[in-house]
Amino acid sequence: MQSARKPITHRLICDNVALPSRDTLIIEPATIDIAGSVIAAVYRNEATAPPLAPHVICERLHSVLVTPSxxxxxxxxxxxxxxxxxxxxxxxxxxxxxxxxxxxxxxxxxxxxxxxxxxxxxxxxxxxxxxxxxxxxxxxxxxxxxxxxxxxxxxxxxxxxxxxxxxxxxxxxxxxxxxxxxxxxxxxxxxxxxxxxxxxxxxxxxxxxxxxxxxxxxxxxxxxxxxxxxxxxxxxxxxxxxxxxxxxxxxxxxxxxxxxxxxxxxxxxxxxxxxxxxxxxxxxxxxxxxxxxxxxxxxxxxxxxxxxxxxxxxxxxxxxxxxxxxxxxxxxxRAMSATWSAAHQNYLSKGGPALAKAAWKERGRLRNALAPxxxxxxxxxKGWRVPGAMHPAFRAGEVSEGSLASLAVWDTTHPSFWPNENALRTLVWGRTDGALKRMMINGSWSTSEDYVGQAIAQSDMWKEFSTEASERLAMLMKRAS
Ligand SMILES: [Zn+2]
Missing domain, CATH: 3.20.20.140 (Metal-dependent hydrolases)
Structure with a gap:
């Protein structure tokens, strides 16, 4: 699916984007052109992006990190x-x-x-x-x-x-x-x-x-x-x-x-x-x-x-x-199974620094075995590029030409990112839901208000859909019982 020839509908000029670079990801400025539901082009240098038709929406995203959703x-x-x-x-x-x-x-x-x-x-x-x-x-x-x-x-x-x-x-x-x-x-x-x-x-x-x-x-x-x-x-x-x-x-x-x-x-x-x-x-x-x-x-x-x-x-x-x-x-x-390893169990039974050292050594061996x-x-x-490449009809999970325009915009000034020294590590280990400022799915922003979690929870859509779901669940449980 390649939509590069379709007219550009949206341009995002971003300070920080998680971009693919061979087997890794780098965070760099990028200008993302979107044509309908697909990313049409990604420019590392804003100056190289072509001029836009007057009707195209152009947004500048500062103090945020743009990643795939x-x-x-x-x-x-x-x-x-x-x-x-x-x-x-x-x-x-x-x-x-x-x-x-x-x-x-x-x-x-x-x-x-x-x-x-x-x-x-x-x-x-x-x-x-x-x-x-x-x-x-x-x-x-x-x-x-x-x-x-x-x-x-x-x-x-x-x-x-x-x-x-x-x-x-x-x-x-x-x-x-x-x-x-x-x-x-x-x-x-x-x-x-x-x-x-x-x-x-x-x-x-x-x-x-x-x-x-x-x-x-x-x-x-x-x-x-x-x-x-x-x-x-x-x-x-x-x-x-x-x-x-x-x-x-x-x-x-x-x-x-x-x-x-x-x-x-x-x-x-x-x-x-x-x-x-x-x-x-x-x-x-x-x-x-x-x-x-x-x-x-x-x-x-x-x-x-x-x-x-x-x-x-x-x-x-x-x-x-x-x-x-x-x-x-x-x-x-990586180290989870060390608890149940023979070495650690042996230490728990008998005690002493020598067996503790053996248990610690086993932890090191286990960590190395799952080093990736x-x-x-x-x-x-595992949540972006790999599952995004499983269907022959589309590509997702990557900010690159030809991928679905499905993006997450993280507020890196949010407390969960502070001091924002390594945003990718924070996304792995932190609790960043509250920092999810905006989300784009198939070229459209998901919520009109910033902070997606709050915006959804306070939306009329949530009120209407959750009310109907509650009523249906009550009736279902009656039938099932
Ligand atoms: Zn299942």
Missing amino acids: YVDAHTHLALTCLRGLGRDGAADANLVETFFYKIEQHMTPDDIRAFVRVGGLEAMMSGTGLVWDHYYFPEAIADGLRDIGLAGVVAPTVQDRGGPGVAALDANIDATIALATSSTSENDGVFSALGLHATDTVSPELLQRCIPLTEKYNLPVHCHVAQSLDEVERVHRLDGCSPGTQLIRSGILDSAPHSLLVHGIFLTDDELEALGQRKVTLALCPHSKQIFAYLPDLKRWMTHDVQWVVGTDCAASNDAWSVPRELRFIAGM LGSDTYVLD
């Missing part, structure tokens, strides 16, 4: 309605099946649209400009996103051997194709992916049916894989192999232009090695995994050179649609 690689925005409702004991078994399925079967398309709006507005408050959403009633998801001006890749949930969407299989495949062939995608920022639910709820026959669709419509795959013990046991029983192997053997990972596989806790070394040789990105949802199961072994993903990103997954599990919160968590993973997480650019790219 975040790409949340895995959401079920409609499940915002279940926040706080799951009992802790439900997570001892399979939370999706014992809790979600029971309520999901009573949801209507209007419920989904209402819940997507409130979840999406919350996501925007921390700088998310695009979500990869996976759920039932895709038209309602797309309408909900359009209502609030959030971009998204909608993956209508496809399943044929379990789950609430079995009866809607054909309808959801039709909806996937309709979204993929929509002529409005570039303007409203709503794209589609093939939303295979999970390897235990999708049969090998359905995978074969979907392979030509990925080729004909250039559809990326978005699928949960190896996320639960139930899935591992069922796929072994039904297909005689483990979840990752089922997908690899089917050939769909070779036919699709890209595959986003989510969670991957039970992927083996052999499977990870095979995935590392394919156009596959794994999604890590740290906070969600702390509730649903436990964290995958990130070191093994990296050892096998599998590309990976972060996602939030589901407000019912982690209580926030916040990509920066997930990035902060992965940055802190020490790079702010590496971490931020």
Whole structure:
């Protein structure tokens, strides 16, 4: 998608922009020309930018840092309605099946649209400009996103051997194709992916049916894989192999232009090695995994050179649609496992400086094993450039020519940035939501007032949409109970 020839609609002259520079990011002044929904050009020197037609909006952005907006690689925005409702004991078994399925079967398309709006507005408050959403009633998801001006890749949930969407299989495949062939995608920022639910709820026959669709419509795959013990046991029983192997053997990972596989806790070394040789990105949802199961072994993903990103997954599990919160968590993973290492446990049992020294040495070894997480650019790219490059129809997560014009503008005079010596590090480790001054999605500013969080929370839109969502949730819980 290259819109450089389209007329410029907007120019931003900025003091500080996080610009790509090979594998890293640099902060420099830049002039950003926008044509409709796409960045048409980025000039490092304002003087080299061509003169503008009189009607073009030109803004100067001082004392702020302009970055890409975040790409949340895995959401079920409609499940915002279940926040706080799951009992802790439900997570001892399979939370999706014992809790979600029971309520999901009573949801209507209007419920989904209402819940997507409130979840999406919350996501925007921390700088998310695009979500990869996976759920039932895709038209309602797309309408909900359009209502609030959030971009998204909608993956209508496809399943044929379990789950609430079995009866809607054909309808959801039709909806996937309709979204993929929509002529409005570039303007409203709503794209589609093939939303295979999970390897235990999708049969090998359905995978074969979907392979030509990925080729004909250039559809990326978005699928949960190896996320639960139930899935591992069922796929072994039904297909005689483990979840990752089922997908690899089917050939769909070779036919699709890209595959986003989510969670991957039970992927083996052999499977990870095979995935590392394919156009596959794994999604890590740290906070969600702390509730649903436990964290995958990130070191093994990296050892096998599998590309990976972060996602939030589901407000019912982690209580926030916040990509920066997930990035902060992965940055802190380097030394996390030292606590449970044999060396530290040995010290706790026996004490003494020699064993303490051995435990500290083990901490150093673990930190080195995950050394890339020490790079702010590496971490931020898990929420910017890497998920922004997963769809063949667009590029996002980067301030560069041809990318979607989806930007976050941070007030670097805000207390959370002070003394503003290293803004990228602050974005990784700090709590910067309050400094999000403006956000542009697909070439349009998201709020007319400054400070996005406050502007959304105080808007008439939030009042109207949250009121409707509350009323719908009350009725849904009545039906489900
Ligand atoms: Zn999920």
